[in-house]
Amino acid sequence: MDLFSQADDAARAAELRDQLNRYAHAYYVLDAPLVPDAEYDRLFRELQSLERAQPELRTPDSPTQRVGGPVLKELTPVRHAVPMLSIETETDTTPAGAEAFDGRVRRKLGLEAHEAAIEYAAELKFDGLAINLRYEHGVLVQAATRGDGEVGEDVTHNIRTVGSIPLRLQGRPPALLEVRGEVYMRRDDFERLNARQRELGEKTFVNPRNTAAGAVRQLDPYVAAQRPLSFFAYGVGAIEGWQDAPLTHAALIDTLASFGLPVCEHRCVASGAAGLVAFHARIAALRNSLPFDIDGIVYKVNSLALQRELGFRNREPHWAVAHKYPAQEELTELLDIEVQVGRTGAITPVARLKPVFVGGVTVTNATLHNEDELRRKDLKIGDWVIVRRAGDVIPEVVMSVAERRSGAEREFIMPTNCPVCGSHVVREEGEAIARCTGGLACRAQRAQAIMHFAGRRMMDIDGLGERYIESLVELGYIERIADLYALTLDHLLEMKRRADERDGVTPETVQQGKVATKWAENLIEAIAASKRPPLARLLFALGIRHVGESTAKTLAEWLGSLENVRRAPRAVFACLPDIGGVVADSLHEFFAEPNNERVLDELVRAGVTPDDEHPPSARLAQQLTMIELLTRLDIRRLTPVRAQQLAAQVSSLSALAALTPIELAALDLPADVLTALAEWLAIPGKPDELRALEAYCSRLLAAAPQQEASVAPMAGKTFVLTGTLPTLSREQATALIEAQGGKVSGSVSKKTSYVVAGAEAGSKLAKAQELGVSILDQNGLLTLLGVPAP
DNA sequence: CCACCTCGAGTTCC
DNA sequence: CTCGAGGTGG
Numbered sequence: 004m005d006l007f008s009q010a011d012d013a014a015r016a017a018e019l020r021d022q023l024n025r026y027a028h029a030y031y032v033l034d035a036p037l038v039p040d041a042e043y044d045r046l047f048r049e050l051q052s053l054e055r056a057q058p059e060l061r062t063p064d065s066p067t068q069r070v071g072g073p074v075l076k077e078l079t080p081v082r083h084a085v086p087m088l089s090i091e092t093e094t095d096t097t098p099a100g101a102e103a104f105d106g107r108v109r110r111k112l113g114l115e116a117h118e119a120a121i122e123y124a125a126e127l128k129f130d131g132l133a134i135n136l137r138y139e140h141g142v143l144v145q146a147a148t149r150g151d152g153e154v155g156e157d158v159t160h161n162i163r164t165v166g167s168i169p170l171r172l173q174g175r176p177p178a179l180l181e182v183r184g185e186v187y188m189r190r191d192d193f194e195r196l197n198a199r200q201r202e203l204g205e206k207t208f209v210n211p212r213n214t215a216a217g218a219v220r221q222l223d224p225y226v227a228a229q230r231p232l233s234f235f236a237y238g239v240g241a242i243e244g245w246q247d248a249p250l251t252h253a254a255l256i257d258t259l260a261s262f263g264l265p266v267c268e269h270r271c272v273a274s275g276a277a278g279l280v281a282f283h284a285r286i287a288a289l290r291n292s293l294p295f296d297i298d299g300i301v302y303k304v305n306s307l308a309l310q311r312e313l314g315f316r317n318r319e320p321h322w323a324v325a326h327k328y329p330a331q332e333e334l335t336e337l338l339d340i341e342v343q344v345g346r347t348g349a350i351t352p353v354a355r356l357k358p359v360f361v362g363g364v365t366v367t368n369a370t371l372h373n374e375d376e377l378r379r380k381d382l383k384i385g386d387w388v389i390v391r392r393a394g395d396v397i398p399e400v401v402m403s404v405a406e407r408r409s410g411a412e413r414e415f416i417m418p419t420n421c422p423v424c425g426s427h428v429v430r431e432e433g434e435a436i437a438r439c440t441g442g443l444a445c446r447a448q449r450a451q452a453i454m455h456f457a458g459r460r461m462m463d464i465d466g467l468g469e470r471y472i473e474s475l476v477e478l479g480y481i482e483r484i485a486d487l488y489a490l491t492l493d494h495l496l497e498m499k500r501r502a503d504e505r506d507g508v509t510p511e512t513v514q515q516g517k518v519a520t521k522w523a524e525n526l527i528e529a530i531a532a533s534k535r536p537p538l539a540r541l542l543f544a545l546g547i548r549h550v551g552e553s554t555a556k557t558l559a560e561w562l563g564s565l566e567n568v569r570r571a572p573r574a575v576f577a578c579l580p581d582i583g584g585v586v587a588d589s590l591h592e593f594f595a596e597p598n599n600e601r602v603l604d605e606l607v608r609a610g611v612t613p614d615d616e617h618p619p620s621a622r623l624a625q626q627l628t629m630i631e632l633l634t635r636l637d638i639r640r641l642t643p644v645r646a647q648q649l650a651a652q653v654s655s656l657s658a659l660a661a662l663t664p665i666e667l668a669a670l671d672l673p674a675d676v677l678t679a680l681a682e683w684l685a686i687p688g689k690p691d692e693l694r695a696l697e698a699y700c701s702r703l704l705a706a707a708p709q710q711e712a713s714v715a716p717m718a719g720k721t722f723v724l725t726g727t728l729p730t731l732s733r734e735q736a737t738a739l740i741e742a743q744g745g746k747v748s749g750s751v752s753k754k755t756s757y758v759v760a761g762a763e764a765g766s767k768l769a770k771a772q773e774l775g776v777s778i779l780d781q782n783g784l785l786t787l788l789g790v791p792a793p
Numbered sequence: 794c795c796a797c798c799t800c801g802a803g804t805t806c807c
Numbered sequence: 808c809t810c811g812a813g814g815t816g817g
Contacts, residue, residue, distance in 0.1 A: 345803060353804085370804045372810070397805055397808055435811065436802095549813075551801045581799080583814050752798055 012053055016060045019050040023066040024171050028263045064142045064171040068163060078156035078220065081147040084181065084241035087135060089152065090301060091319045093326045098280040104302060104324045105276035111313055111321060120275030122305040124252040125282040126237060127269050128325050130296040131187025132216045134162065135240050138180045141172040141262075148219065158219050161227035162186070168234050173263040177248075181240030182264060188215040189294045192231035201379075211296055233295070236264040251305045269293070272305055283326055290328065291392075292768070299327035332391040332401065335359035340371065340384055340415045344423050344447035346455050346546055348439040352377055352415065354388075354400050361392050369398040373435045374417050381405065383412035423447040443483070443598070450476045452546050456484045460552060461544035462533040466526045474502040483598075484544075485605035487530055495523035538565060538613035547593045549586045557581060558590075561623060564616040567703060569594050569603065572696045575703075577635040578626050584637070619707040627700050629656065639679040648672055649680075656697040660690035717745030717788070721754060725768055726761035728781040736781075739788055751776060759784050 023046055029037045047066065054061045061068070093100040108121055135155065137145040146162035147155040162168060165186065172180070188196075188211040196214070197207040208214040218230035236259045242248070249255040253272050260266045269286060273279050283300050290297065304310050304322040313321040336357040343351045352371040359366055369390065371377045382388065386403040417437060419428055426441030443449050453472050457464040464487070475481045480490065480498050499519050536544070542565075543555035550558075561579050562568050571594075576587035593599055633646040633656075641649070652670055653659045667681055683689060722740050724733055724747060731739070736759065737747045751758055751770040758771035759779045771778055779787065 343803090347802075349803070351803065364806060366805080368805065370809095372803080376810090392805090399809090549801070553800060581814065585813060748799065749801095750799065754798075 012057060013060060016050060016053050016065075019046055019053070020062065020065050020171075022046060023050065024064065024169065025173075027066060027166060028169055028173070062142075063144060066170065068170070078158065078222070080150075080154050081145065081157045082154050083135060083147065083150075083152070084137075087133060087149045087152045087155065087183065087240070088315070088320055090323050090325045092299075093324050098276075098283070100326050101279040101283060101302065102276040104326070105279065108304060108313065108322065112309070120278075121309075122251075123273045123275075123279055124256075124303045124305045125271050125273050125279055126256075126301050126303075127267055127286065127293075127297045128299040128301045128327070129185040129187050129235060129267075130212045130298045131185040132212075132219050134158070134184060134186050134219070134234070136162070136168065136182040136184070136236075137241075138172055138176060138182065140178055141176045141180075143168070143170050156220070160224040161219050161221055164224060164228040165232045165234055167265045169263045174261055176262050177242055177245035179241060179243035180245070180262075181242065182236050182259060183238040183240055184234055184236035184264075186215055186219055186232050186234050187211065187295055188218075188231065189233055190296065191294060192233070196231060234265055235267045236260075237266070237301075250307055252303050252307065252310075253305055255307070273302075279326070287328060297328075299325050301325050332389050333359045333361045334387055334404065335366075335390055337382060337384060337386045337388045337400070337403070340377070340382070342418060342422055344421060344439055344445065344451070346448060346451035347548060348421075348441065348445065348448055350418070350421070350428055350437045350439060352417075354382070356388070356390060356400075359390055361390055361398065364392070366390055366392070366398040369400050371400060374430075374437065375435055377415060383408075383414055385409075385412040421445055421447075446476060449482070453481060453484055453487070455546045456544045457487075457533075458544070461540055462536055463540075464526075464533050465529040466522060467529070471526075474498060478502065483602050483605075485602050485609060488534075488606070488609035488611065490527065490530065492520075492523050492527055495526060496520065499523070534610050535612065535614040537615045538563075538568075541565065541611070541613055542568065545593070545599075548589045550590065554581065554586060559613075559615075561620045561626070562703070563619045563706075565603075565607075565613055567619060569600075570699060572692070572699055574632050574635040574696055575627065575699065578631050580626075584635075587635070619703050621708045623707050624704055627704065632656065632696065632700070636683075638683045640676045641679065645672060645676050649676075656693045660684070660693040717743040720745045720756040722747050722784075723749065723751050723755050723758045723767055723771070724761075725758060728759070728761035731781055736784065739784075739790060743788055757784075757787070 023043065026037050026043055026046075050065065051067050054065065054067055093104055105121065105123075109118075112121075114121075133149040135147045135149070136143060137147075143163070144159075145157060146159045146168075147157055149155050163170065190211060193208065193211040193214060200207045208217075214230065215232055218227045218232055221227040221230075237256065238252075239255065239259075249258050251272075253270070256266050256270065269289070271278075271282050273282050279300075279302050286297075286300055302324050304313060310320070310322040315321060337354055338357055339355040340352050341355060343353055345351060352374065354369045354371055356367055356369060371380075371382070380400060380402045382400065382403050386405075387407040388403050389401040390398060391401055392398055417428070420426065421428055421439035421441055424439065424441040424445035424447065426439050426445060428437050428439055430437040439445050439448065441448060443452065450473050453476065454467075454469060456462055457467040457472070467487075472481075475490075475498055478498055478501055480494055481487060496519060499522075537559070539552075539556040539559035542550065542558055543552050557579055558568050558576075562571060571590075573587050573591040576582050576590045577584060582590075594603075629650045630643065630646045633641060633649060634643050649659075649670070649672060652672075653662070662684070664681065667684070668677060670677060672680075717740060722745055724736055728736060740747055745756075748755070751767050751774065753774055753776075755771070755774075755776045757777050757779050758767060759781070760768045760771075761781065768778065770776075785791070
C-alpha cells in the first residue's frame with residue numbers, strides 16, 4: 004500500500020475525530036449545534052469507512068466507538084483509585100438543616116460566632132447514578148459505577164453512548180483526571196422513551212432514575228444507546244500532573260466545564276447558613292420546572308484547603324452534606340372515580356382520594372383527564388395510588404401500585420348516559436373525550452355555559468359563583484344566559500330562600516337577611532355593569548366551540564361588530580387568520596342555530612351591546628379576495644392554483660353563480676375541476692349562497708377604511724408572560740404590549756421574541772433559557788415599550 | 794403529509 | 808399546568 008496515502012488517511016481520520024468531537028460537544032453540552040445533522044452524519048460515515056479499511060486508525064476517542072462492541076456476559080469489577088464517597092444526608096428538610104451543617108463545620112474549624120461566614124459551594128443533588136470517568140491524556144478510557152465505594156463495575160461500553168460525555172477533553176487537562184458526576188435521564192426524554200415503548204407495545208418504565216440506572220448497567224451497549232441519558236460532572240477522583248489546579252470547588256467545576264464536560268448551571272457560591280437557605284429555597288421554587296429530577300441540594304465547603312482540614316468520618320466527608328426536600332410524591336387510596344360534565348359536554352373522570360399531604364397542600368381530588376389516561380395508568384377503584392403535584396400546582400395521579408391490590412378493587416366503567424341529564428354519551432372516532440349529547444338541554448352544560456359567560460375574562464359578573472348559578476338553574480330562574488338580565492332583586496331573594504330551605508339551612512336571622520339582600524343588590528348591579536363589554540369578550544363569553552379568547556379577539560378585530568360576526572358566511576370566517584374549516588363550521592353552526600339567534604336577540608334587547616364596535620379591518624381587502632373565498636367553499640378539486648385560474652375568467656362570485664352549463668363547460672380549466680364545479684353549483688342553494696357571500700363581502704369592504712394606520716412598533720413580536728410581575732397585572736402587561744401591536748401568547752417556542760418573567764416563573768422561563776429566547780423583567784419590558792415605570 | 798406552533802378546554806387549591 | 812387538537816408552513 005502507498006505509504007503517502009496511509010499517512011494522509013491517518014491525518015484525515017484525526018481531523019475527522021477532532022471535528023466530530025467538537026460538533027458533539029456543541030450539540031449535547033452547549034445545546035448549540037454548529038452544523039446540520041446531515042453534515043455530521045456525512046463526516047461520521049467518512050470516518051467509519053476510513054477505519055473499516057484500516058482498523059489501526061481506530062482510537063478509543065473516535066466517535067464511531069460510542070455505539071457497538073460486543074455484548075457482555077457480566078460487568079467487570081473495577082477498584083477505584085480514590086474511593087467514591089457517599090454524602091451524609093441531613094434529614095431535617097427545613098432551613099434548620101442548613102444551619103445545623105454550618106454549625107458543625109464552624110465548630111470543627113474552631114470558629115467563634117463573631118468570625119466571618121464560611122463560603123460554600125451549593126449545587127443540585129441529582130436523582131441518578133454516580134459514575135467515575137477516567138481520562139488519560141484527555142481521552143476517556145474507563146467509566147465505572149460507584150458500587151460499594153471501593154469497587155464498582157466497568158460500564159465504559161454504555162457510558163460511551165451518552166452523547167454529552169466527551170470522549171476527548173478540550174483544553175489542557177492533566178495527564179490523569181478522574182471526573183465524578185451523575186448519569187441521569189431528563190424527564191422529557193423519559194416521557195418520549197415511554198411513548199415509544201407504548202407504540203412498540205413494550206413495557207413502560209416506572210421513573211427516570213431507575214431507567215437510567217438500568218441503562219447504565221446494560222450488558223448490551225446497543226440497548227443502552229436506545230436510552231437517552233444525560234450527565235453532569237460535580238467532582239473529581241484521582242488526579243496526576245495538574246499544574247495550577249483550582250483552589251475552590253466552584254473553580255474546579257468551572258474548569259471541568261472548560262474541558263468540555265457538562266456541568267449544571269444551577270449552582271452558587273453561598274455565604275454562611277443564610278446563603279445556603281436562600282439557595283435551597285430558590286431551587287425549591289424551581290424544582291418542578293427543572294427538566295430533570297433532583298432530590299435535594301448538596302452543600303460543600305468551597306475552599307479545597309478547608310475541605311482537607313475538615314477531613315472524613317468513615318466514608319463521609321465532614322465538609323459536605325445533602326439537604327433534601329420533602330418527598331414530592333405520596334401514596335394514598337383511590338376511594339372512588341366520579342365523572343363531571345363540562346361546558347362542552349365533556350365527561351371527565353375525577354379521582355376522589357383519601358386526603359393526602361403532597362407538596363404543601365392536602366389533595367383530595369385529581370383529574371384523570373379521560374378514559375385512555377385512566378387505563379394507561381391502570382387505575383381501579385380501591386387501588387393504592389401515587390399522587391404528586393405536577394408543576395407544583397395541579398394534583399396528578401401518577402400510577403397505581405398493583406402489588407398492593409387485595410382483589411376487592413373495582414374496574415371503572417365509563418357511563419353510557421350522562422349522569423346529569425341521561426342523554427347518550429358518545430366518543431367520536433379518533434377523539435379522546437367522551438361527550439354528553441344533551442347540549443343545552445343538559446342542566447350541567449347549561450350551568451357551565453352560564454358560569455363561563457359570567458367568568459372574569461368574559462363578562463366579568465362579580466358575585467355570581469358556581470353555587471348560586473347551580474341553584475338558579477336548578478330552581479328554574481335561569482334557562483339561558485339572556486335570562487340573567489331579567490333577574491330582579493325579588494327573584495334572587497326568593498331563590499336564596501328556597502335554596503336554603505332545600506339545603507335545610509337554619510331559619511334566617513335578621514343579620515343573614517341583610518347579608519342576602521346586600522349580595523342580591525350587588526349582583527343586580529354587577530349584571531347591569533356587564534352590559535357594555537368589549538366585543539371580543541362577548542364573543543368569548545358565548546361559549547362557541549373552538550372559540551376561545553384568541554379567536555374571539557381575531558373575530559372582533561377583523562369584523563368589528565356583533566352584527567358583522569353574526570351574519571358572516573362560513574367562507575368569510577375561514578379566510579381570517581388562525582381560523583380553518585373546523586372553527587369556521589363551529590361558528591357558522593352556532594349563529595345559524597335558531598335558539599342561539601333568539602338568545603342573541605334577547606341579549607341585544609336587554610341592552611347588551613359591545614362598547615368598542617368599529618368598522619371592519621382595512622386589511623380585510625387583502626384577506627377576502629375572490630381566490631381566497633373560492634378555496635374555502637369546499638369545492639372538490641379546486642386547489643388554490645385552480646381557484647386563481649377560475650377567478651381570472653369569471654368577474655365575480657355572482658357571475659359564477661349565474662353561469663349556464665354551456666358557459667361553464669367553456670371555461671379554461673381541467674375537466675375534473677369543471678365537473679366538480681358543475682356538481683357543486685347544482686347543489687340546491689349554492690348559487691344563492693355565492694350571491695349572499697358576495698353581497699356580504701362587498702358591504703363589509705365598503706365599510707372598511709381604505710388604509711391601515713401606521714405600523715405599530717411591536718408588530719410581529721410575540722411575548723410570553725410568566726410568573727408574577729412586581730406591579731403590573733397580567734392583563735395590564737398584555738394591554739401595554741398589544742397597544743403597540745405586539746402579541747401575547749401562552750407558550751414559549753423558537754418564534755417567541757421575548758419572555759417576560761416575574762416572581763416564581765415556572766417552566767416557561769426554563770424553556771426560554773433552553774431556547775435562548777430573550778428574557779425581560781418588568782422594567783425591561785417597560786423600557787422596551789418606552790413606557791415610564793408606574 | 795408531517796412537524797411544529799398555538800390555542801382551547803378542563804382541572805386543583807387557597 | 809397539561810393535554811389534545813386545529814392551523815399552517817415546509
